[in-house]
Amino acid sequence: MTAPILVATDLSGRDDRAIDRAAMMARSRGATLVVVHAVRPGSRLAGKPDEAEAALRAAMPDGLEDGLTVELLSPEGYPPDEITELADEVGAQLIVTGVARYNDIGDYFLGTAVDFIIRHAHVPVLVVKQRPHAPYTRIVAGSDLSGTSAQALGYAGQLLPQAAIRLIHGWSVPFAGWQKSKHVAKEVEEGAQESLDAFIASDLIAPEVKTRITAMLVEGSPEKTIRAAIAEWPADLLVLGSQGHTAMHRAFLGSTAENLLGSAPIDTLIVPPSGE
Template structure:
């Protein structure tokens, strides 16, 4: 069966902090037998050459092509991804405390919004294939698309499906009945989602339902299952703010140390 990813674009600024993204992209290329294209955007007159880019690869002779597009990094990356019909864009991070601190600065929001394909933000060193995925869901169409997309990309991985439900008036009414009703409604939605999934996907899912603020619940589950990849569905309207799990998307990018895959609906 043909893997859905045949072409990977990975962005680098030639610094050591880009190494993790480049290493992961090359590993995925080997795992999926996909072409890897390493891109370094040149915004000013620079003497950067393809050889300079190859020097940052773990193996300068690695099977990968090199591109040196001109222009601001965000646009150069998304334009190149579109031109080469990339199936996945890979980028890295510098620090975790703010979205503006990502390797490409606030460009990550631009890349996620404008890339024609899923975007993988790499935070950790690659130590093997992704095996434990944490997938956030609010039972929306976009969240379901992200779940199915991640399942197709990583057909051997365990899928930890997380939903944080709201208990109405919990701060004012300490009622077990109210809590039970809220959980029952969430469970019904989960059951409906699972029933609508292919058995090959359903059999790999471990559901996690909990009441509370979504970011807190996702953080707690992440500490419990130690995912090596977090998956977020995004509508692509205005970047992370319009993710299908709301502001949880930006919260996850800051709070969870695992790599993050953003998949846009359609």
């Protein structure tokens, strides 16, 4: 049986995008959709489970249950904790969430709850920014050529088996201000290309996923090269891998992923290492 997809909502209208996207993905995968609104202790719905369930049901988009099994849950507790714990309890394959808000210049504010979920979830988290109109068909994936980035790529390829993938690996000359010789840059670029070719050829990536990858070596920082790829190619999903958990059980995203989560104009999938 296909594992369920869990979507979190605070009952605001801005979460319709996340719910619609989660429902679209659940239908395509034959999965149950679990919609969660965690009731904060001390809020107006605290201690009123029937009213909380009614409020959650009233906030659902029309036609949500057409051709889809939907489970509505309204546990009481600190929302980020409840959402990540419920994802583990129901065996969710994916957590879907929206952003807290966004502005006219394309910057997105995730909010404390979304940030917590991304850093503590044991399953991939999809942050929905755009209103969904069709399944994802074009993926931009940033890669540092590590096993973690290969896992993220593999998950995205399995989740979206029809999507084309543009894999971006940025390279730059160390201490570029000191390195004036063109042959140094050429050697660094050639080494980066060899590493990228070896990564694509390795067993880290499934053969079926490889057939859909266009690998691109681009000069510049990871953030710069990924932004450029999104601007030049009409991708609808960005895929990034997190670097696991520290002793305090917080996922290390790195500055590139954190910045892109807030500024990339497209939906973003964060994939933790397997076994976390």
